[in-house]
Amino acid sequence: MDKRKDLTVALAIALLGLTIVVLGTQINLGRIRDPIGSRALPIITGALILAGGLFLAGRRLIRWKVDPAVVPAEGTSDEPDVPASTTRSLVVWALCFAYVALLEAVGFLILTPFLVAILLWIMGVRRPVRLGLLTVGAVVVIFGVFDILLGVRLPLGPLDPYIGYIG
Amino acid sequence: MDLFLNTFGNATTMLGDPAVLLAIALGAILGSVAGAIPGMTTTLAVGIALPFTFGLRPITAVAFLVAITVGTNYGNSIPAILVGVPGTPSAVLTALDGYKLHQKGQSGVALGTQYIAALLGQLISAIFFVAMVVPLAQLLYVFLSPELWALQLLGIVAIISLTGKNVFKGLIAGALGLAVTMIGPDPVALTGRFTFGSVDLRGGLEIVPVVIGALAVSELIRSCRQVFDWRQTKATVDAKFPRWNLVRRTLRPIGIGTVWGTIMGAIPGGGGVSSAFVAYQQAKLTSKHPEEYGEGSVEGLAANESAQNASQSGEMVPTFGFGIPGSGSMVLLLAALTVHGLVPGPLLVKETPEMLYASTAGLIGGTIVLALVGWPLAKMMLRLVRLDRSVVLVMALLLSMVGVYALRNAVFDVGVMIFFGLVGYFMLRYGYSVAAFALAVTLGHDFEGYLRHGILLTDSSFGQFITRPVTAILVAMSIALLIFGIHGTVKEGRRARAAAAGLDDAAVPVMAGPQPGPEEPGERQTTVADLGGRVITEHDTGTSDEDHKDRGTHGST
Numbered sequence: 001m002d003k004r005k006d007l008t009v010a011l012a013i014a015l016l017g018l019t020i021v022v023l024g025t026q027i028n029l030g031r032i033r034d035p036i037g038s039r040a041l042p043i044i045t046g047a048l049i050l051a052g053g054l055f056l057a058g059r060r061l062i063r064w065k066v067d068p069a070v071v072p073a074e075g076t077s078d079e080p081d082v083p084a085s086t087t088r089s090l091v092v093w094a095l096c097f098a099y100v101a102l103l104e105a106v107g108f109l110i111l112t113p114f115l116v117a118i119l120l121w122i123m124g125v126r127r128p129v130r131l132g133l134l135t136v137g138a139v140v141v142i143f144g145v146f147d148i149l150l151g152v153r154l155p156l157g158p159l160d161p162y163i164g165y166i167g
Numbered sequence: 168m169d170l171f172l173n174t175f176g177n178a179t180t181m182l183g184d185p186a187v188l189l190a191i192a193l194g195a196i197l198g199s200v201a202g203a204i205p206g207m208t209t210t211l212a213v214g215i216a217l218p219f220t221f222g223l224r225p226i227t228a229v230a231f232l233v234a235i236t237v238g239t240n241y242g243n244s245i246p247a248i249l250v251g252v253p254g255t256p257s258a259v260l261t262a263l264d265g266y267k268l269h270q271k272g273q274s275g276v277a278l279g280t281q282y283i284a285a286l287l288g289q290l291i292s293a294i295f296f297v298a299m300v301v302p303l304a305q306l307l308y309v310f311l312s313p314e315l316w317a318l319q320l321l322g323i324v325a326i327i328s329l330t331g332k333n334v335f336k337g338l339i340a341g342a343l344g345l346a347v348t349m350i351g352p353d354p355v356a357l358t359g360r361f362t363f364g365s366v367d368l369r370g371g372l373e374i375v376p377v378v379i380g381a382l383a384v385s386e387l388i389r390s391c392r393q394v395f396d397w398r399q400t401k402a403t404v405d406a407k408f409p410r411w412n413l414v415r416r417t418l419r420p421i422g423i424g425t426v427w428g429t430i431m432g433a434i435p436g437g438g439g440v441s442s443a444f445v446a447y448q449q450a451k452l453t454s455k456h457p458e459e460y461g462e463g464s465v466e467g468l469a470a471n472e473s474a475q476n477a478s479q480s481g482e483m484v485p486t487f488g489f490g491i492p493g494s495g496s497m498v499l500l501l502a503a504l505t506v507h508g509l510v511p512g513p514l515l516v517k518e519t520p521e522m523l524y525a526s527t528a529g530l531i532g533g534t535i536v537l538a539l540v541g542w543p544l545a546k547m548m549l550r551l552v553r554l555d556r557s558v559v560l561v562m563a564l565l566l567s568m569v570g571v572y573a574l575r576n577a578v579f580d581v582g583v584m585i586f587f588g589l590v591g592y593f594m595l596r597y598g599y600s601v602a603a604f605a606l607a608v609t610l611g612h613d614f615e616g617y618l619r620h621g622i623l624l625t626d627s628s629f630g631q632f633i634t635r636p637v638t639a640i641l642v643a644m645s646i647a648l649l650i651f652g653i654h655g656t657v658k659e660g661r662r663a664r665a666a667a668a669g670l671d672d673a674a675v676p677v678m679a680g681p682q683p684g685p686e687e688p689g690e691r692q693t694t695v696a697d698l699g700g701r702v703i704t705e706h707d708t709g710t711s712d713e714d715h716k717d718r719g720t721h722g723s724t
Contacts, residue, residue, distance in 0.1 A: 001597070009597045013339055020346055023361060030358035035627040036619045038353040042360060045346045052339035072663040074332045074598025076389060084392040092391045093589050096564065100582045108569075116565060123557035124394045138562060142569055150222055152573040 001073040007060045014053025020046030092119060107157025108147075112139050170301045170520075177520075178527035181226065187525070190223065190231035191532035196540065198238020198533070202245075203548040204559060205252050206390060209239040209439075209479075210495035214383030215563055217375065217503055218570025225507040226525035232500050233483070233529025234536070240439065240476045241285050241537050245548045248277045257439030257475040260447050260467065267463030275407035278545050280417055280465045281472050283409075286538050288425045288473025292480035293530040295429045300523060303488030304516035312621035313632050315513060317641035319610045319617065322491030324645040325435040326603045328652025332659050333598055337652070340599040344607025345614065347377060354616035367579045371612070376571050378502045378605045380584035382495045385591025385601060387564050396556055408542075409465075417469035420450040424473030431474075432481020435493045435606075439475040446474030480530060487523055489513050491610070498605045505609075506574065512613060 024042035060067075078084040099115045117135045125131050146152040148166060156164055181187050194216075201212035216235055220228035240257070247253040248265030261281065268277035310318070327337035350361045351371020362368040424446040431442035450470035451460045460467040482493035490512035492498040501511035509519055516523045537544075571584045591601045607614075625631035633642060 006597060009593065013343075016343075027353075027360050028358045030353075030356035032356040034355050034619050035622050035629075038356050038358050038360060041615050041618075042346070042349050045342050045349065048342040049339055049346065052335055052342065056335060056339075072666070074336065075594075075596045079393055079395070082393045082395045086392060088394075089388050089392045089592065092564075093388050093585070093592070096568065096585050096588075097582070100568070100578060100585055103578050103581070112565070116561060119561045119564070120557065123391065123561055125555070125557055134558060138565060142565065146569055146573060150219075150573065152569075153576055154569070154572070155578065 001071055001075065003060055003064070003067055003069060003071045006071065006074075007057055010053050010056035010060060012053075014050050014057060017046050017048070017050030017053055021050060022046075088122060091122060095119060095122075104155045105157055107159050108154040109139065109143065109159055109163075110157060112142070170305070171297055174297045174301065174520075174523055174527055177524035178531060181230065181524055181528040182532050186224070187227050187230050187528060188532065190227045191234040191529055192536045194231040194234025194529070195238040195241075195533040195536040196544070198235035198240075199242035199245075199537065199541070199544055200238075200548065200551060201235070202239035202242025203551040204554060205246060206556065207239075207559070207563075208386070209236050210499065211383050211386055211563070212236075212239050213496045213499045214379045215566050215570065217379065217499055218567075218573050220503055221506055221574055225504065225509060225519075226521050228503055228507065229500070229522055229525040230529040230532065232503060233526045234533035236479050236496055237289055237476075237530060237533030238537065240289070240479050241541060242544075242548060243475075244281045244285065244472060245278070245545050246551070248281060249274065257443050257478070258471075259440070260443050260471040263461050264464045264468040264471070267461075268465070268468070271463055273463070276409045276413065276465060277468060278542075279407075279409035280413075280468050282541055282545070283414060284417060284421050284424065284469040284472035285476045286534050286541065287421050288428060288476040289480065289530065289534045289537075291425045292429045292432075292477035293527060293534070295425075295477075296480040296483055296530065297523075297527055299429075299433065299484045300488045300516065303484070304513075304523075310513060310637070312617045312624055313635050313638040314641065316614065316617035316621050317638040317645070318489055318491065318513060319614045321641050321645045321648070322435055322485065322489065323603065323607055323610065323614075324648050324652075325491075326606050327600065328648045328655070329434065332656070334649070334652035334656040336598050337600040337603050340594060340601065340604040341607045343599075344604040345611045347372060347608050348611025348615070354612060355619045372583055373574065373580055374505050374609055375502045375574055376580040376584040377587050377608050378498055379567060379571055380587030381591040381594070381601050381605045381608070382499065384564070384567055384584055384588030385595055387560055387567070388588055388592045389595050390556075390560050394557060396553075413465060417465055420446075420454075420466040420470035421473040423450045423453070424470040425477045428474035428477025429481040429484075432478030432493060433484040434481075435485050435491055439478045442474040442478035442481070443471045446470045483526060483530075487516055487526060490515055492606060495602050495605060498602070498609050501609055510613075511609065 021043055024039050024046050027039045027042060029038055095115060095118060099111060102111055113135050116138050117131055120131055120134055125134065143154065147154045182191070197216070198212060201207045201215075202209070212235055213232055216232065220231055223231065243253060243258040244261040244265065247258040247262040248269055251262050251266040251269075253259050253262045265277045265281060268274070323341050327341050328334055348371070350368055351359065352369075353360055359369055424442075427446040427449060428439075428442040431445055432439070447460070447467055447470050450466055451457050454460070454464075454466055456464065456466065482497050485491040485493045486497040486501065490501070492501050492511075504511050504515070504522070509515065509522065567584065568581050572578065572581050574580055591604070593599075594601050594604060622629060622632050625635070633639060
């Protein structure tokens with residue numbers, strides 16, 4: 001684990017804690033009052049996060065010169081001897097997020113094949129036939145199980161007037 | 168005693184319900200299949216299956232999810248024995264002794280021992296589970312808000328203190344989880360908090376998308392960091408069931424494993440890995456053949472297998488007895504109950520004893536199903552290790568998204584899940600316990616409610632609130648656990664620094680090569696160093712390069 005990243009995460013957490021404290025002080029108390037009130041726990045929780053973040057950052061800074069650049073990992077490690085790419089994970093996440101943002105407008109049947117094909121390609125499935133079969137198979141099976149079998153109204157976007165009656 | 172016997176009676180009656188029986192059979196088989204896929208942890212399997220239960224009756228849903236946990240614990244050992252790759256980390260020791268037996272041409276002995284130990288451990292621990300939950304549930308009848316608050320505090324602190332390497336990071340994770348539950352109406356005054364004018368946030372966040380995001384999607388996104396296939400195998404299995412005299416030899420370690428597994432599993436954060444390690448050590452200490460351990464010992468295999476399966480029943484003790492989930496998969500189980508309008512908490516068994524019956528039916532029924540189909544399944548599951556890991560990851564992501572959408576037909580929920588998937592990813596990477604986060608999210612709303620209602624109950628006096636006998640004892644236990652956790656963190660830090668300085672020199676062999684992710688996301692991954700060992704290189708084991716060949720797309724992006 002890179003100690004600079006660990007420090008950055010700790011400082012980000014401290015900042016989040018501070019934000020929660022500040023927002024906590026602005027909570028409307030309402031008409032029903034109790035000894036603790038609506039603000040106390042958010043402020044205490046935010047303060048705990050702030051203190052924790054500062055403690056972890058301070059601990060890292062105190063040993064900054066003594067510790068090597070890469071310190072023992074406290075999180076889940078990658079598999080040994082296999083290259084790892086943070087970018088790949090973040091791209092996968094960003095694609096999923098974009099999928100969610102566009103799902104209602106574009107619809108499941110149009111958008112999902114693109115998502116599945118791109119994700120599979122990113123994850124190393126490159127043969128066109130295999131890629132196509134897996135993509136079509138995934139969309140058909142999931143649409144069949146959820147929409148037709150379980151009756152879940154998946155968003156269909158522009159296709160809704162034409163096949164919205166299915167399921 | 169009546170409730171104890173009634174529980175088994177009602178569980179048996181439930182097994183006569185075709186829908187419940189079908190759900191259990193499906194759960195056990197799908198769980199076994201998922202367990203056999205390296206990297207597919209129990210939490211991940213339950214997380215993916217959870218959305219399919221939304222349309223089911225609560226008892227069918229609980230029985231199905233419990234049967235999945237039974238199945239994963241059974242299935243995870245098959246690749247460990249036949250290929251040396253544990254399906255989940257709790258099967259790491261199975262890979263030691265089981266794979267050695269397989270290499271010696273005794274695959275049948277290894278698979279047979281695993282079959283007997285896993286199923287016996289599961290079945291006996293189901294009896295222990297009911298025997299432990301019933302008195303706990305009756306004890307809780309006298310609990311009021313202060314005691315319930317203290318109980319939840321103890322549960323959260325236990326997870327924080329006993330999982331992860333750094334208790335301070337665990338505390339932050341727990342606090343973050345509590346902060347998430349503060350979005351929406353406050354439990355007493357009902358004023359909106361942290362809604363930022365958004366209509367979607369006015370009612371607060373749904374627990375299920377947050378928890379699936381933090382526990383399952385985070386792990387899937389983390390797994391996408393690397394592209395590789397699990398070890399290829401040309402293993403053939405000559406599986407003849409072991410003879411009776413060998414089976415008799417395994418009964419003692421199975422007993423040890425079952426007892427330790429149930430006890431360790433009942434401690435929130437204890438989990439299958441710790442249970443397996445403690446049971447293995449205890450069996451070795453009391454064995455007439457300790458020298459065989461690590462070299463293909465049927466006793467070691469039996470102790471480890473029974474312990475990891477029994478720990479599953481153990482984890483359900485605090486889940487149903489106190490409403491405090493003992494692991495990530497149990498957090499998801501409780502989250503499933505909220506979908507069905509049930510209130511996870513210590514009064515769950517009192518108010519809805521059907522849940523206890525359904526979970527017992529899931530444990531017993533799942534075991535019976537595996538007893539019938541587990542042996543022929545074992546050979547077939549060898550093929551699962553050869554599944555394309557990339558395809559599994561992408562399909563699991565898609566299933567999670569569509570599944571969470573199915574909860575309320577709300578795209579917003581999917582967005583919440585994806586957002587907390589990223590939060591969970593960073594927590595996993597930097598050692599902030601996602602299990603503590605998810606537990607705090609599950610309990611958080613009640614946690615604040617119990618505190619504030621409790622203070623009102625005790626004439627607005629915090630002194631009276633905290634000095635109620637049971638509350639005081641539980642708070643004292645929480646503080647003691649926290650001190651224990653801090654002590655552990657300091658010790659771990661020193662050990663890590665000493666190891667970095669080159670003082671760590673160990674010698675128990677463990678197979679090298681890609682290993683699966685942590686049993687519960689956020690839980691520390693079992694490493695070679697934990698076993699006090701060094702990595703055996705391919706050269707040492709004589710494994711060819713082809714056996715380890717990775718895809719040509721390594722680091723392609």
